Amino acid sequence: MVARARLDRVHLTNVALMLGTGLLAFRWPFEVLVLAYVVLGPAHYLTQIAWMHRRGYFVGSARGLWLAAPALPLAALELAGGTLAIPVAAAVYAGTLAVALAMVLWPRRRLALAILALAPPVAFALRDVPVFTVGFALLLPTVVHVFVFTGAFLLVGTLRARSATAVLQVLVFGLLAVLLFRMPLHAEAFRPAPLIAEAADAFAPLARLLGRLSPEGHPDRASVAATRFLAFAYAYHYLNWFSKTRVIGWAEMPRRTAALLAATYVATLASYAVDAHLGFAIAFLLSVAHVLLELPLDARTFGKLGAALFGRARAA
Secondary structure (H helix, E strand, C coil): CHHHHHHHHHHHHHHHHHHHHHHHHHHCHHHHHHHHHHHHHHHHHHHHHHHHHHCHHHCCCHHHHHHHCCHHHHHHHHHHCCCCHHHHHHHHHHHHHHHHHHHHHCCCCHHHHHHHHHHHHHHHHCCCCHHHHHHHHHHHHHHHHHHHHHHHHHHHHHHHHCCHHHHHHHHHHHHHHHHHHHCCCCHHHCCCCHHHHHHHHHHHHHHHHHHCCCCCCCHHHHHHHHHHHHHHHHHHHHHHHHHCHHHHCHHHCCHHHHHHHHHHHHHHHHHHHHCHHHHHHHHHHHHHHHHHHHHHHHHHHHHHHHHHHHHHHHHC
16 A cells, blocks of 8 residues: 555656646747756766666666767767768667667577677668658657657556556646647747757757647747647656656765766756857767667667557457
């Protein structure tokens, strides 16, 4: 009873965070998206990387750290822009995902080595296929990571808990995402300050892409609707992580590690005061590294989700 009551409190806390984040994202989409990425993002990346390190990056050892190797050149290429940025980014993300799957599924088999060898050239050969490039370069490190994977984690927890509050959090999560896309708006009412607007330009290509899913006919209104969704997805993704105090295990973290994380976080925020582009570059680097390092955990989560769903289907 005590454990169930504690889980119910966790689920209801998640629902409250979703509703609060959704309301803020609906009214101030650009501000919420930028502030979440700038302020909450680096803290999330650093603490989650430290948490994954203590768990061997979910591949059984610290060798999983090699998954973050492409982060620095990928971030440099992305920030430099140019026609090669998206195709190469798609190849890197797809190749790293294949490597992560190999490390999870076949850690000591020759097939893993074959995948490690074949993934990069195959991914690079597909770099000019639009579905491939959009899916891996734009969607995987953004919408898939902060929304789809978060939804998968929630669903796995719901299947384990089998409680009304667990089901409620999944329903609210999905319903808010749909409403933020579908509810009508007036683009003129969402005019952010120049500094916020400039920072939000980094998400403009993604917002335009997602805007095609909005019922709004005008491109500007569709882009705002997509930004509302992104603001909710990013802000809740970060807040959901910080709400998992038992999972993060703040008390277990060595003081040196905590001090290093705090110093890095403060330095990242201070870099925005020096130069906004420098701050975004550092935040983007940390974001890419944590996305790549989390791929084995994401693969395991979808494995558990598939086993739970198909196992129940066979039992029925």
